Amino acid sequence: MILEGKKILIMGIRNKWSIAYGIAKSAYENGAKLLFTYVGEENKQKIEELTSEFKGSKSYVLDEASQDDVVKEVFTKIKEENGKLDGIVHAIAHAFTEDLHNDFIFTSKEGYSHACDVSAYSFVLTARMAKELDMLNENASLVTLTYHGSTKVLEGYNVMGVAKAALEASIRYLADNLGKEGIRVNGVSAGPIKTLSAKGIKDFGSILTVVEQKAPLHKNVTTTQVGNVATFLLSEMSEAITGQVIYADNGYNIMGV
Numbered sequence: 001m002i003l004e005g006k007k008i009l010i011m012g013i014r015n016k017w018s019i020a021y022g023i024a025k026s027a028y029e030n031g032a033k034l035l036f037t038y039v040g041e042e043n044k045q046k047i048e049e050l051t052s053e054f055k056g057s058k059s060y061v062l063d064e065a066s067q068d069d070v071v072k073e074v075f076t077k078i079k080e081e082n083g084k085l086d087g088i089v090h091a092i093a094h095a096f097t098e099d100l101h102n103d104f105i106f107t108s109k110e111g112y113s114h115a116c117d118v119s120a121y122s123f124v125l126t127a128r129m130a131k132e133l134d135m136l137n138e139n140a141s142l143v144t145l146t147y148h149g150s151t152k153v154l155e156g157y158n159v160m161g162v163a164k165a166a167l168e169a170s171i172r173y174l175a176d177n178l179g180k181e182g183i184r185v186n187g188v189s190a191g192p193i194k195t196l197s198a199k200g201i202k203d204f205g206s207i208l209t210v211v212e213q214k215a216p217l218h219k220n221v222t223t224t225q226v227g228n229v230a231t232f233l234l235s236e237m238s239e240a241i242t243g244q245v246i247y248a249d250n251g252y253n254i255m256g257v
């Protein structure tokens, strides 16, 4: 129970296939009390049913994670109702479909900004707002989700790769800024998983097939396995780790051809 007594906010749960759900399962089984944010008031009932297995959890609508005023309002409410947090998981990303289907060179200015705003700036905003509102306990841990497309070209990942590169650089700068207060910042680079977001990536199925063929462990990862790595990063077991991107991809990233 390495998260016993810890209160963790998980941002970005959508359905039972979400990586956020796998993280929630692992964190809950390891003793954490959970809070969630999700998109869309109309999804309230669905999310409450989905999270009902996590006893004592609460969910909050957060429609636009890259907008300062929206995050401030939701975080203020979360703090008022729950007090300080021991960890935040950021599992949020988005790019326009056309920017994942066309060649990268055709990415529009709007599409480029949108992907970086929602998928990278939102993590910086999460960290800053949590600090400004004094929401974080000493030794709190912030964790985000990234992907190998940040450093390698994967057809169809396109502008999302650029956004993940920005996110990974943001992890390092935030780790430096917050380290003096004992707050750690890390990312989990998950192997490909069939989630609703992943469906937007052209030919995603072939990425899954290649990973199964080439990863040293010859299989794809599950959301619970990714969740276990996030749980480790949220726990004191990882107290010497900050500013890192830890791969949870069955080793695929070490391979050449």
Ligand SMILES: NC(=O)c1ccc[n+]([C@@H]2O[C@H](COP(=O)([O-])OP(=O)(O)OC[C@H]3O[C@@H](n4cnc5c(N)ncnc54)[C@H](O)[C@@H]3O)[C@@H](O)[C@H]2O)c1
Pocket (backbone or CB within 6 Å): 012, 013, 014, 015, 017, 018, 019, 020, 038, 039, 062, 063, 064, 065, 066, 090, 091, 092, 093, 094, 118, 145, 146, 147, 148, 189, 190, 191, 192, 193, 194, 195, 196, 197, 198
């Ligand atoms: N599925 C994969 O193969 C994979 C691999 C590595 C990393 N990741 C990352 O994991 C994270 C979670 O994605 P997932 O695959 O579980 O898919 P998902 O669709 O289940 O989750 C994505 C979440 O982002 C939220 N979101 C999108 N735009 C938002 C906005 N403007 N404001 C607030 N929330 C917004 C969605 O509502 C959803 O809950 C993402 O950062 C994704 O890039 C996914």
